Amino acid sequence: QVQLVESGGGLVHAGGSLRLSCAASGNNFRMFAMAWYRQAPGKQRELVAAIASGGSTNYADSVKGRFTISRDNLKNTVTLQMNSLKSEDTAVYYCNAARGVITSWGQGTQVTVSS
Numbered sequence: 095q096v097q098l099v100e101s102g103g104g105l106v107h108a109g110g111s112l113r114l115s116c117a118a119s120g121n122n123f124r125m126f127a128m129a130w131y132r133q134a135p136g137k138q139r140e141l142v143a144a145i146a147s148g149g150s151t152n153y154a155d156s157v158k159g160r161f162t163i164s165r166d167n168l169k170n171t172v173t174l175q176m177n178s179l180k181s182e183d184t185a186v187y188y189c190n191a192a193r194g195v196i197t198s199w200g201q202g203t204q205v206t207v208s209s
Contacts, residue, residue: 114130
């Protein structure tokens, strides 16, 4: 199991950038697939971006070309760089770690994009 703590959310104008970080504690971080999800009010939680233990990435169509996920296995962190933010990116963003049947969630960080 890993414990996850997100940081970096906030209020930004449309077109701006934010960088979210997720710090993981626990063993074998490098063996976990990591991902960022988000949940807007009244909507289901959705996958934003994921990075496998081997480093391959995938993105939701809505964020391709604007968001970049990366991981640092020495620092046990995963980062989501968000550029060209839009009002529809407003949501609570959650960090997720998964390995087989083991999954952990962070507490979430609010991102608000004003138009």
